[in-house]
Amino acid sequence: MSRNNKPDNKPAAQITMEDVARAAGVSRMTVSRAxxxxxxxxxxxxxxxxxxxxxxxYVPDQSAGTLSTRRSGFAATLVPSLNNLHFAESVxxxxxxxxxxGLQMLLGHTGYSAEREERLIESMLKRRPEVIVLxxxxxxxxxxxxxxxxxxxxxxxxxxxxxxVGYSIGFSNWQAARKMTSxxxxxxxxxxxxVSESEDAWTRGAARRAGFEDxxxxxxxxxxxxxxxxxxxxxxxxxxxxxxxxxxxxxxADCIFCVSDAPAFGVLSALKSQQIRVPEDIAxxxxxxxxxxxxxxxxxxxxxxxxxxxGRQTGELIRRLLVxxxxxxxxxxxxxxxxxxxxxxxxxxx
Amino acid sequence: MSRNNKPDNKPAAQITMEDVARAAGVSRMTVSRAxxxxxxxxxxxxxxxxxxxxxxxYVPDQSAGTLSTRRSGFAATLVPSLNNLHFAESVxxxxxxxxxxGLQMLLGHTGYSAEREERLIESMLKRRPEVIVLxxxxxxxxxxxxxxxxxxxxxxxxxxxxxxVGYSIGFSNWQAARKMTSxxxxxxxxxxxxVSESEDAWTRGAARRAGFEDxxxxxxxxxxxxxxxxxxxxxxxxxxxxxxxxxxxxxxADCIFCVSDAPAFGVLSALKSQQIRVPEDIAxxxxxxxxxxxxxxxxxxxxxxxxxxxGRQTGELIRRLLVxxxxxxxxxxxxxxxxxxxxxxxxxxx
DNA sequence: TTGTAAGCGTTATCAC
DNA sequence: GTGATAACGCTTACAA
Numbered sequence: 001m002s003r004n005n006k007p008d009n010k011p012a013a014q015i016t017m018e019d020v021a022r023a024a025g026v027s028r029m030t031v032s033r034a035x036x037x038x039x040x041x042x043x044x045x046x047x048x049x050x051x052x053x054x055x056x057x058y059v060p061d062q063s064a065g066t067l068s069t070r071r072s073g074f075a076a077t078l079v080p081s082l083n084n085l086h087f088a089e090s091v092x093x094x095x096x097x098x099x100x101x102g103l104q105m106l107l108g109h110t111g112y113s114a115e116r117e118e119r120l121i122e123s124m125l126k127r128r129p130e131v132i133v134l135x136x137x138x139x140x141x142x143x144x145x146x147x148x149x150x151x152x153x154x155x156x157x158x159x160x161x162x163x164x165v166g167y168s169i170g171f172s173n174w175q176a177a178r179k180m181t182s183x184x185x186x187x188x189x190x191x192x193x194x195v196s197e198s199e200d201a202w203t204r205g206a207a208r209r210a211g212f213e214d215x216x217x218x219x220x221x222x223x224x225x226x227x228x229x230x231x232x233x234x235x236x237x238x239x240x241x242x243x244x245x246x247x248x249x250x251x252x253a254d255c256i257f258c259v260s261d262a263p264a265f266g267v268l269s270a271l272k273s274q275q276i277r278v279p280e281d282i283a284x285x286x287x288x289x290x291x292x293x294x295x296x297x298x299x300x301x302x303x304x305x306x307x308x309x310x311g312r313q314t315g316e317l318i319r320r321l322l323v324x325x326x327x328x329x330x331x332x333x334x335x336x337x338x339x340x341x342x343x344x345x346x347x348x349x350x
Numbered sequence: 351m352s353r354n355n356k357p358d359n360k361p362a363a364q365i366t367m368e369d370v371a372r373a374a375g376v377s378r379m380t381v382s383r384a385x386x387x388x389x390x391x392x393x394x395x396x397x398x399x400x401x402x403x404x405x406x407x408y409v410p411d412q413s414a415g416t417l418s419t420r421r422s423g424f425a426a427t428l429v430p431s432l433n434n435l436h437f438a439e440s441v442x443x444x445x446x447x448x449x450x451x452g453l454q455m456l457l458g459h460t461g462y463s464a465e466r467e468e469r470l471i472e473s474m475l476k477r478r479p480e481v482i483v484l485x486x487x488x489x490x491x492x493x494x495x496x497x498x499x500x501x502x503x504x505x506x507x508x509x510x511x512x513x514x515v516g517y518s519i520g521f522s523n524w525q526a527a528r529k530m531t532s533x534x535x536x537x538x539x540x541x542x543x544x545v546s547e548s549e550d551a552w553t554r555g556a557a558r559r560a561g562f563e564d565x566x567x568x569x570x571x572x573x574x575x576x577x578x579x580x581x582x583x584x585x586x587x588x589x590x591x592x593x594x595x596x597x598x599x600x601x602x603a604d605c606i607f608c609v610s611d612a613p614a615f616g617v618l619s620a621l622k623s624q625q626i627r628v629p630e631d632i633a634x635x636x637x638x639x640x641x642x643x644x645x646x647x648x649x650x651x652x653x654x655x656x657x658x659x660x661g662r663q664t665g666e667l668i669r670r671l672l673v674x675x676x677x678x679x680x681x682x683x684x685x686x687x688x689x690x691x692x693x694x695x696x697x698x699x700x
Numbered sequence: 701t702t703g704t705a706a707g708c709g710t711t712a713t714c715a716c
Numbered sequence: 717g718t719g720a721t722a723a724c725g726c727t728t729a730c731a732a
Contacts, residue, residue: 014420014478014725016724016725016726017725017726018725026702026703027702027703027704028703028725028726028727029702029703029704029727029728030701030702030703032726032727033701033702040701040702041701041702042701042702045701045702057495057496057499059472059475059476060476060725060726061417061476061478061724061725061726062476062477062478062726063413063414063416063417063422063477063478063724063725063726064413064417064708064724064725064726064727065725065726065727066413066708066726067411067413067414067417067707067708067709067710067724067725067726067727068707068708068725068726068727068728069708069726069727069728070364070708072413081442082432082438082439082441082442083435083438083439083442085433085435085438088432088433088435088438089432089433091432092431092432092433092459095457095458095459104456104473104474104477105456105457105458106454106455106456107445107455107457108445108455109442109445122409123454124454125409126409126410126411126412127412127413127454128364128411128412128413145407146407149407235641236641236642236644236645237641237644237645240645265642265645266645269645269646269647272647273647291585291586291587292586292615292642294586294587295586295587295590295615295616295619296619296646297619297622297623297647364709366708366709366710367709367710368709376718376719377718377719377720378709378710378711378719379711379712379718379719379720380717380718380719382710382711383711383717383718390717390718391717391718392717392718395717395718410709410710411708411709411710412710413708413709413710414708414709414710414711414724415709415710415711416710416724417708417709417710417711417723417724417725417726418709418710418711418712418723418724419710419711419712419724420724
């Protein structure tokens with residue numbers, strides 16, 4: 001689709017370095033140097049130039065700079081969805097780091113779709129990002145090819161990829177869910193149900209589900225109580241809907257393990273409105289440690305994941321990879337994010 | 351801070367249009383035309399060129415394109431914080447629209463700081479955005495100057511600016527809070543307290559506070575029950591903290607009106623843990639209609655704001671401004687977003 | 701410390 | 717329908 005700003009389709013002339021140079025009676029190069037704090041320019045000329053820069057409100061055109069230096073200053077960043085405080089927080093923390101490094105984030109959301117991810121990457125590559133950050137949720141073969149050909153560091157987040165494209169930062173969702181499930185079994189729960197999205201192929205939600213199944217089967221228990229509902233990201237409302245079907249889904253269950261805190265809160269809400277007591281009648285467990293689960297009543301047991309920390313550490317990894325003076329060979333290929341189980345009021349201690 | 355990818359500091363050579371042209375036995379221009387669907391190229395040559403493009407995995411460098419066409423394809427977008435589902439949803443909705451128009455979002459968060467906003471705008475202007483979207487929370491004089499000089503459409507969101515820089519889309523926070531307060535008074539509440547951030551100068555939170563005060567005073571009631579706590583964005587946890595000081599703050603109040611749903615949920619949680627009944631002992635009201643307030647118990651009365659709709663309509667406004675074929679003079683300078691009061695269980699109907 | 705010249709990779713423009 | 721040439725605004729590399 002074509003765009004224009006002016007009816008006559010001629011963009012307004014911009015103020016260029018040449019204009020500043022002329023006004024200051026120097027060459028473009030001197031202006032260019034005056035704007036870089038570490039370049040050799042006499043203090044007087046620099047002062048004079050900067051004064052003119054301010055007077056003319058000159059703003060350098062970074063497209064031209066990029067073309068010349070072959071450094072875009074972009075960090076391509078993909079998230080599954082912003083509509084999830086976890087991802088939003090990690091993006092915000094990462095963005096704060098990027099600003100310090102002098103990188104501008106290019107943000108896109110995949111909507112948990114590998115095809116959308118492929119399109120986004122394709123379009124972002126036109127901007128020549130210096131690093132690519134994306135969630136590990138399974139990529140298309142073409143995505144992987146594009147990533148490798150981009151010839152810049154690739155960082156996969158939120159998982160421990162079996163076949164990493166480049167760097168990775170995260171934790172094993174399978175392990176985490178398995179650990180929580182085992183802990184629940186240890187606390188005496190036997191008929192645990194699992195709540196997750198309906199279309200979660202390749203997502204980390206599916207890994208959690210598999211971890212749950214493995215833990216149950218290893219303990220000789222049945223993992224047949226599976227409720228699949230709602231497209232990713234599964235919401236509070238989806239959880240409420242599921243919880244409203246208590247008799248159908250959970251009549252013989254003693255615990256409901258949800259793929260994230262959002263549906264856990266919704267399930268809790270639905271159970272409450274049916275006068276079903278938590279944890280006396282049935283326990284509810286989430287995943288992610290969203291703020292809401294610390295203040296609901298009862299508070300929700302969950303798997304604590306430090307989203308801000310993940311974002312911040314991603315930024316630090318990028319700094320080590322891109323900023324001068326680091327031995328790139330010494331940078332770890334994977335950074336493990338700790339998760340811990342947090343038992344609160346929605347499960348009984350038994 | 352300087353960056354490099356390679357130890358030798360020489361970026362890898364990229365595949366250029368020239369490479370494709372050579373392989374296809376045509377000139378660069380023909381390749382360029384073949385890649386634009388609406389340019390005149392014979393079907394055969396186009397097919398041949400596209401085949402080579404795919405084989406070489408050629409990705410055009412948009413920096414060069416931008417330099418030539420003077421169109422960056424960027425939409426600078428600022429939000430106060432992503433750590434707020436409202437903003438996150440509006441950003442996501444806007445981003446979906448932008449993709450259709452063929453614009454790439456440049457995202458930054460101001461953290462409710464006018465100085466940060468100024469720095470962000472300054473840095474984004476280097477990318478020559480074709481449109482600038484930002485929250486109305488009061489700008490520095492320099493920010494306003496920068497915005498005007500940018501010579502592109504500016505869209506302020508979430509308020510009805512008294513002195514708009516360009517276009518605007520939103521609603522009057524003052525009016526909305528005033529309306530809710532009046533409705534609460536009509537329902538019999540007299541000693542209403544207001545909960546808001548501690549440092550909210552220039553923010554929309556302050557406008558809500560002022561609307562509350564005006565409504566109280568107009569009704570001959572005292573607006574002295576003000577609790578200010580937590581930096582923006584005020585969180586669930588801040589609300590919990592405030593609610594925990596029930597005796598200190600709310601002993602003689604009959605209703606707590608919170609500047610957003612997040613602290614309202616926190617207040618509710620704290621009251622519950624002190625065995626204070628809502629709405630029997632005291633009512634609680636929020637602002638924004640976050641998902642959580644529809645599923646808490648009791649459900650929270652609030653001012654409904656359609657964040658996704660605001661994002662979507664911002665995108666539509668941009669389309670009208672930038673896409674060919676629209677008479678720009680016919681585009682409204684302000685788009686009003688409807689808000690409605692939603693009374694739920696946390697207030698009694700009286 | 702400053703300047704000159706030659707690109708960076710693309711597209712607008714004008715020929716043919 | 718296709719090509720040659722000249723920008724676009726900046727920085728690298730080298731010279732003075």
